Each structure stands twice: as C-alpha cells, then as structure tokens.
Amino acid sequence: MIQLRKASERGHANHGWLDTWHSFSFADYYDPQHMGFSVLRVINDDRIAPGAGFPTHSHRDMEIITYLLQGSLAHKDSMGNGSVIRPGEIQRMSAGSGISHSEFNASESEEAHLLQIWIEPKENGITPSYEQKSLPVAGNNAQLNLLASPDGQDGSVIIHQDVRLYATHLQEHGEVAYSLPAGRRAYLHLARGKLKLNGLELEAGDGAKILDENINILSTEAGSEALLFDLP
Template identity: 60%
Template sequence: MIAIRRSADRGHADHGWLDTYHTFSFADYYDPRHMGFRNLRVINEDRVKPGVGFPTHPHRDMEIISYVLEGALAHRDSMGTGSVIRPGDVQRMSAGTGITHSEFNHSKDAPLHFFQIWILPERTGIAPGYEQKFFPDQEKRGCLRIVASPDGRDGSVTINQDARLYATLLDPGEEIVHRLPAGQHAWVQVARGKLLVNGHLLEAGDGAAVSNEDLLRLMAKEAAEALVFELP
C-alpha cells in the first residue's frame, strides 16, 4: 500500500526570512491526519534567506537530522559544537536530556535550502550527542547510500532508533529496486526531479508512505534526488 503526500498539500508558512513546508504537523500547522509516519515525526523543507536563521532554542528527546540541498547551514549548540553543513553532509543531533542550538544561513548572499528531519528515539533520557559526515555524490548515484542507521553501518551517522535513512541520485531512466526487510515500512521524500515509486509519479516535495510492500522500485522520470527511510 502506498499513500502519497503531495507537496502542495503540506503545511506552509512564509515568514519572509524563512519559507517552510511541513510534511507533518509542526509549529502552527496542525493536521491530525498527518502527525508523522511510524517513528518519523518531522520533515521540514526550509529555504532561508542569506545571513539569517533560527536563534538559540531548546530541544529534548528527539533525533534531529539536517540534510542540505543548497547553500550552507551554520550550527552552534550547548555542547560546544560549531560547524557548517553543506550539500553532501549529513548532520545528526541527539537532543536527549536537553540541548539548545542555533542554525543560520552561513552565507551573506546565497540562499539556503535544506531538510530538517526529526525521528523519535527508541528511549528518552539519553545523553545529547552530535555527529556529522560527508557523503560524496558518486556514492549516491544509481544506488541507495545509507547515511543514517542505528549501528553506523558503512560509515553512516548513528541514530538512537531502529530506522535507516538512505540518499540517492538518479539519472533519467535509471532504476533502483530495494527489498524492504520483513515488517518494515518506508517513506520516500523527493527532493528534486521526478520519480516513479512503485509506479506512482512523485515530484519535488512529494512524499510517499509505503506499507505492506516487499519491494521498493524507484525509477527517475528526470534527474532526481530522494531520501528513503526504512522504519519499523
């Protein structure tokens, strides 16, 4: 079974400095039909103007992943971490018992476009943590490159949940067939381009919840970038 979440149906807010789309309920956007999928709680697609961003604010008991599509994201947190996340980087911040952080567009003249993802942790009250790794485009082309997992498999960042995140870049006409582990669900989020997901056409910003399917078949109708979540 596949349920499509169209880009235009997402929650949307334009704050001037920030243009944001919410796949699931978030902040002032609330829809009881879209509170998350399995342990995937948030997918926000944010576009931030140059030189501005999110001032210091708190989080707790959440696995937070940032995936930059364009530009550079400057990060600072109460653990003393200061970093810049660029396309190809995957950042994981475990909020755990509590953390504060800020996020800003690192550039004074170029826009920032990124996904912020929240995954519920397997347990509350863990120690806060931070990790950031770079995955070059060639590792994602024509395949699913695992970028986050519970065991840090194949150099992925480690998350405190039995969930896996893959990234892929596909050329027009290119196809991937991925077997889903027994009992696992999937969420496919298209970042760019057009993609057939088990025969359903998805465009940039669209997502698909996949349940009770043995195979995930992705075929690019045009050059595409997508994220694939495996979820219990």
C-alpha cells in the same frame, strides 16, 4: 500499499526570512491525519534567506537530522560544537536530556535549502550528542546510500532508533530497487526532480507512505534526489 501525499498538500508558512513546508504537523500547522509516520515525526523543507536563521533554542528527546540541498548552514550548540554543513554532508544531533543550539544561513548572498528531519528516539533522557560526516552521494545511478543507522553501518551517522535513512541521486533513466523487510514500513521523500515509485509518479516535495511493498524508483526527465526511510 502506497499512500501518496502531494507537495502542495503539506503545511506551509512564509516568514520572509524562512519559507517552509511541513510534511507533518509542526508549529502552527496542525493536521491530525499527518502527525508523523511510525517514529518519523518531522520533515521540514526549509529555505532560509542569506544571513538569516534560527536563534538559540532548545530541544529534548529527539533525533534531529539536517540534510543540505543548497547553500550552507552554520550550527552552534551548548555542547561546544560549531560547524558549517554543506551539500554532500549530513548532521545528526541527539537532543536527549536537553540541548540548545542555533542555525543560521552561513552565506550573506545565497539562499540555504535544507531538510530538517526529526525521529523519535527509542529511549528518552539519553546523553546529548552530535555528529557530522561527509557522505557524497551525487552521481551514483543505481544505489541507495546509507546516511543514518542505529549501528553506524557503512560510515553512516548513528541515530538512537531502529531506522535506516538512505539517499539516492538518480540520473536520467536511472533506476534503483529496495526490498522492504517483512514487518517494516518505509517513507519516501522526493527532494528534487521527478521519479516513479512502483509506477506511481512523484514530483519534488511529494511524499509516500509504503507498507508491504518492494520499492522500485525510476527517474524521469533530468533525474531526481530522494530520501528513503526504513522504519519499524
């Protein structure tokens, strides 16, 4: 079974410096029918104006993943980490017992476009931690690339939950298949382009809840970039 949610159905807020779309309930957007899926709690599709960003704020008991589509994002946190994340990299922050951080567009001229993802951890109150890795995936026409996992498989960042996050860049007429293990669920977020999921057409920003199905992704027109979550 596949449940499609079109990009235009998501929550939306434009604060001037931040134009954001919420796949699930977040901040002032509340929809009891879209509170998350399995342990996937947040996918925010954010566009941040040059030089703007989120001043220091706090989190706890959440696995937070940042995936850049365009531009760059400067990160600072209460653990002493300071870095800039760019496309082709992934950042993971385990908020655990509590952490404060800030995020700003690192450019004074270019918009930053990113996905911020929250996953509920398996255990609350863990020691906060941070990880950032270069994981280039562009140009691969027939592969799902593992970005995050509970065991760091294939050099992925480690998240404290039984979730595997994959990314794929498909060129024109590219195809990739994923067999969903029995008893598992999946969520697909199309970041860019167009593709078909088992024959179902998706456009940028669309999401799909997937249960008890093998997954076939076929790009159309100029190709696509998508994230796939394998969930408990």
